[in-house]
Amino acid sequence: MREPKDSYLTNGYSLKSWLLTKDHKRIALMYLISISVFFFMGGLYAAAIRLELLTPGSDLLQSATYNKAFTQHGILMIFFFLIPSIPATLGNFLLPLMIGAKDLALPRINLLSLYLYWIGGLLTLYALMQGGVDTGWTFYTPYSTTFSNSYVMAVGLGIFINGFSSILTGLNFIVTIHTMRAPGMTWFRLPLFVWAHYATSLVMILGTPVIAITVLLLAIERVVKVGIFDPAIGGDPILFQHLFWFYSHPAVYIMILPGMGVISEVISSFSRKKIFGYEFIAFSSIAIAVFGFLVWGHHMFVSGQSIYAGLVFSFLTMVVAVPSAIKVFNWTATMYKGSISYDTPMLYAIGFLGLFLVGGLTGLFLGSVGLTVHLTDTYFVVAHFHYVMVGGQVIAYLAGIHYWWPKMTGKMYSEFWGKVSAMLVFVGFNLTFFPQFILGYQGMPRRYASYPAEFQVLNIFSTAGASVLGVGLLMPVVYLTHSIFAGKPAGDNPWMLPGLEWRTQSPPPTLNFDEQPVVTWEAYEFGEESGLDLEEARRAAGRPSVV
Amino acid sequence: MQTDSWIPLFPESASSFSWQVDALYFYLIGISVAFMIPIVAAIFWFVVRYREREKFATPDEIHGSIVLETVWSIIPFVISMTIFLGGAVVYYTQYRMPEDAMQVYVVGKQWMWKIQHETGQREINELHVPVNTKVKLTMTTEDVLHDFSIPAFRTKADVVPGRYTYLWFEATKPGTYHLFCAEYCGLNHSGMIGSVVVMEQNDFESWLQGNASNLTPVEQGRDLFENKLGCASCHAGGSGQRGAVLENIYGKEVKFVGGSSTIVDDEYLRNSILNPSSQVVEGYQPIMPTFKGQVTEEQLISLVAYIKSLSGVDASATAPSAPAAPAPAPANNMGSNSNQGGR
Numbered sequence: 001m002r003e004p005k006d007s008y009l010t011n012g013y014s015l016k017s018w019l020l021t022k023d024h025k026r027i028a029l030m031y032l033i034s035i036s037v038f039f040f041m042g043g044l045y046a047a048a049i050r051l052e053l054l055t056p057g058s059d060l061l062q063s064a065t066y067n068k069a070f071t072q073h074g075i076l077m078i079f080f081f082l083i084p085s086i087p088a089t090l091g092n093f094l095l096p097l098m099i100g101a102k103d104l105a106l107p108r109i110n111l112l113s114l115y116l117y118w119i120g121g122l123l124t125l126y127a128l129m130q131g132g133v134d135t136g137w138t139f140y141t142p143y144s145t146t147f148s149n150s151y152v153m154a155v156g157l158g159i160f161i162n163g164f165s166s167i168l169t170g171l172n173f174i175v176t177i178h179t180m181r182a183p184g185m186t187w188f189r190l191p192l193f194v195w196a197h198y199a200t201s202l203v204m205i206l207g208t209p210v211i212a213i214t215v216l217l218l219a220i221e222r223v224v225k226v227g228i229f230d231p232a233i234g235g236d237p238i239l240f241q242h243l244f245w246f247y248s249h250p251a252v253y254i255m256i257l258p259g260m261g262v263i264s265e266v267i268s269s270f271s272r273k274k275i276f277g278y279e280f281i282a283f284s285s286i287a288i289a290v291f292g293f294l295v296w297g298h299h300m301f302v303s304g305q306s307i308y309a310g311l312v313f314s315f316l317t318m319v320v321a322v323p324s325a326i327k328v329f330n331w332t333a334t335m336y337k338g339s340i341s342y343d344t345p346m347l348y349a350i351g352f353l354g355l356f357l358v359g360g361l362t363g364l365f366l367g368s369v370g371l372t373v374h375l376t377d378t379y380f381v382v383a384h385f386h387y388v389m390v391g392g393q394v395i396a397y398l399a400g401i402h403y404w405w406p407k408m409t410g411k412m413y414s415e416f417w418g419k420v421s422a423m424l425v426f427v428g429f430n431l432t433f434f435p436q437f438i439l440g441y442q443g444m445p446r447r448y449a450s451y452p453a454e455f456q457v458l459n460i461f462s463t464a465g466a467s468v469l470g471v472g473l474l475m476p477v478v479y480l481t482h483s484i485f486a487g488k489p490a491g492d493n494p495w496m497l498p499g500l501e502w503r504t505q506s507p508p509p510t511l512n513f514d515e516q517p518v519v520t521w522e523a524y525e526f527g528e529e530s531g532l533d534l535e536e537a538r539r540a541a542g543r544p545s546v547v
Numbered sequence: 548m549q550t551d552s553w554i555p556l557f558p559e560s561a562s563s564f565s566w567q568v569d570a571l572y573f574y575l576i577g578i579s580v581a582f583m584i585p586i587v588a589a590i591f592w593f594v595v596r597y598r599e600r601e602k603f604a605t606p607d608e609i610h611g612s613i614v615l616e617t618v619w620s621i622i623p624f625v626i627s628m629t630i631f632l633g634g635a636v637v638y639y640t641q642y643r644m645p646e647d648a649m650q651v652y653v654v655g656k657q658w659m660w661k662i663q664h665e666t667g668q669r670e671i672n673e674l675h676v677p678v679n680t681k682v683k684l685t686m687t688t689e690d691v692l693h694d695f696s697i698p699a700f701r702t703k704a705d706v707v708p709g710r711y712t713y714l715w716f717e718a719t720k721p722g723t724y725h726l727f728c729a730e731y732c733g734l735n736h737s738g739m740i741g742s743v744v745v746m747e748q749n750d751f752e753s754w755l756q757g758n759a760s761n762l763t764p765v766e767q768g769r770d771l772f773e774n775k776l777g778c779a780s781c782h783a784g785g786s787g788q789r790g791a792v793l794e795n796i797y798g799k800e801v802k803f804v805g806g807s808s809t810i811v812d813d814e815y816l817r818n819s820i821l822n823p824s825s826q827v828v829e830g831y832q833p834i835m836p837t838f839k840g841q842v843t844e845e846q847l848i849s850l851v852a853y854i855k856s857l858s859g860v861d862a863s864a865t866a867p868s869a870p871a872a873p874a875p876a877p878a879n880n881m882g883s884n885s886n887q888g889g890r
């Protein structure tokens with residue numbers, strides 16, 4: 001046995017030992033801190049937006065400021081928090097551990113992708129300090145190319161560079177999953193978290209170049225005045241929307257598939273039940289990634305595209321909703337006849353099921369083309385995508401952080417505060433976003449700094465909910481940080497789980513495993529076949545903990 | 548008027564197809580509830596019934612079930628197809644333009660809506676229409692994207708620079724309804740709002756009278772054509788001229804140099820004025836100068852209306868028949884809506 005202190009965290013304390021590390025676990029931690037900073041900043045903008053919308057007039061923020069607030073909120077949240085969120089932190093940390101590898105296949109590339117993320121992020125922050133950008137995160141032309149006087153170029157460049165970070169991460173994951181699996185780790189023994197990341201990586205490497213090219217074209221038009229998107233100089237503004245959504249629709253799957261992967265792990269682990277329909281969940285991830293490339297037009301139903309294009313995109317949108325439904329059924333069925341414990345990660349995961357269900361079902365409303373003509377560009381859309389992106393991915397991210405925190409840090413956080421935060425986030429989230437569905441059907445347009453007085457009551461609910469949500473999201477920052485210094489030691493495998501990441505010490509050593517693991521059990525086998533000494537663990541744990 | 552509706556929290560429903568959108572909405576709510584109740588109930592039931600009784604227990608394995616997977620793939624698929632079909636039918640009603648509608652022209656501009664009636668009246672940020680009459684909007688913008696959205700009618704469409712988009716509705720209840728710009732368009736986007744005023748036929752007639760009209764679009768177009776822009780120097784007087792014959796051209800097929808062809812519609816006419824060399828009709832030289840930058844979107848609309856009138860497609864032919872006798876109109880429909888002129 002090695003000394004417990006000897007881990008990836010103790011392998012050098014200098015700044016240089018972090019900044020030049022090739023250890024996927026250290027890189028993951030640096031990502032974790034960086035995306036948290038961006039999340040916090042995006043959150044400040046959100047707070048400003050919600051406060052402004054407390055009253056119908058545009059009094060707290062003038063239109064000019066408000067427009068920048070929602071644009072920058074969107075840009076920070078989507079490109080600098082949500083897209084890297086699970087893949088760059090949990091994915092980076094866990095993928096090698098889960099497949100029994102020493103590191104990712106391309107450790108230097110991994111560090112490079114972190115640096116690209118930082119450069120893109122800093123450039124964007126610089127642009128925001130200089131005066132910011134007001135085009136909406138969607139950069140629709142010709143407003144963004146010809147009319148906006150804000151820092152479109154600098155932010156565009158930031159997103160462009162950040163895109164390469166995403167491409168490199170995706171590439172690294174795919175190579176790693178193909179080449180670095182431990183002996184015995186067959187494709188169908190991979191945890192679903194790994195399958196989800198495989199699908200995500202496909203989207204990252206196939207989709208991201210398109211947004212890079214789009215941003216580049218935008219820059220060319222803005223600087224050299226070549227007519228690409230602006231009809232005044234011979235371009236086509238709708239072309240921009242096609243290019244933008246060709247990436248950005250698949251990108252929404254970058255923002256949910258990893259979350260689905262986390263939920264598969266958590267639900268199975270805390271029900272101590274093999275996941276129901278493993279192959280169906282695995283293949284539905286791939287199906288979502290592939291079909292996700294065919295539905296971009298459902299963001300453009302009222303853009304002036306032809307009726308027939310609208311019908312085709314509506315049809316395909318309905319088809320792509322089915323794999324998501326399959327996953328929800330399988331997760332629910334996994335709990336049947338399980339042994340379910342109510343630890344914090346599980347509470348978050350159950351919250352995810354409820355919220356993702358609402359998000360997915362309202363996606364059907366928006367995919368039904370006759371209905372979406374009324375709903376698009378209203379608060380209904382805002383509510384829908386927050387249900388999937390926050391209610392889905394962010395909640396899954398929190399579930400994952402709580403689930404693997406003992407592994408990452410070797411420390412246990414306060415279960416009590418964990419549960420309180422899970423509840424607050426769930427309640428606050430619903431109070432914030434559910435009223436927006438009603439507002440949307442009533443017709444309140446999105447991106448409005450001021451609005452007719454009749455919409456005020458529901459907006460007050462929404463702002464009140466946002467404060468609860470804000471508190472719920474800040475709490476983990478406090479108690480998780482506290483646990484690093486004062487938490488109980490977690491032990492290597494606090495929940496007696498079979499996954500490879502639980503079979504090494506917490507926190508893991510720099511090379512992950514003391515000896516090369518060999519896999520002889522199927523995924524999600526919680527019993528004796530997995531070779532874990534459950535009797536011993538039960539004795540050590542004493543009485544069962546029924547809550 | 549804009550605040551009260553028959554269900555609290557539910558918007559006024561005031562167009563011929565708005566009930567269809569509402570029906571679709573309630574159908575989807577029904578389906579959502581029908582999905583959520585069993586799933587949420589199952590989650591609660593499992594979480595309570597199968598809660599942990601022994602630490603690190605190993606419940607029996609269940610691998611999955613092909614039958615169940617098939618069933619719960621097919622059922623959502625079938626349901627989603629009903630949603631698709633319902634949506635498609637409604638969409639078709641919303642977005643297929645009727646032949647026999649009253650024409651109104653809309654030009655969006657940061658940050659106002661400029662509206663022009665076939666009879667010459669112009670308004671800004673207000674659109675007056677008669678009840679129970681099909682109205683077709685032909686829309687474009689001078690600058691960025693906008694979106695003409697009328698929640699009470701359950702319809703909207705983007706307004707795109709460089710081309711025409713169309714919207715139609717038939718209002719079923721007199722009243723004043725919100726008009727929003729729903730596509731983000733810069734600084735004062737949330738100020739780009741107005742109202743659609745739906746009036747009884749008689750009131751509308753007297754509103755028209757009360758707003759002593761300018762020249763109608765056709766008349767303005769003729770003026771531009773014959774005098775201001777000098778189109779007539781090449782296009783008047785039938786064949787033998789240097790310019791193509793424009794009489795009776797609307798709705799016909801034209802053949803281009805190079806072999807392709809198209810049906811003449813508004814879009815084609817607009818484009819021929821702005822980019823004449825992009826589509827030269829067989830038998831003519833590419834000598835027409837571009838008028839890009841010389842004509843405004845409103846003038847273009849007038850020119851197109853005039854050229855259409857040369858084919859007998861004109862305002863009076865398509866306008867709905869309305870009672871001719873002007874009735875005394877309520878004062879509030881008059882005064883404040885006096886003619887507001889152009890920009």
Ligand code: HEM
Pocket residue numbers: 138252253255256298299300317318320321324359360361362363364366367368372375376377381384385388389392393
């Ligand atoms: C069941 C699956 C889903 C369906 C059927 C669906 C459907 C749709 C549709 C049709 C729209 C266009 C709405 C409109 O503008 O009128 C939309 C918008 C959007 N969806 Fe989804 N969606 C689904 C899942 C997701 C997921 C998983 C995410 C992200 C994690 C997501 C994020 C978004 C975003 C960000 C927008 C709005 C983008 C914008 O206009 O700014 N959706 N969705």
Ligand SMILES: [Cu+2]
Pocket residue numbers: 692693694728729730731732736739
């Ligand atoms: Cu606008």
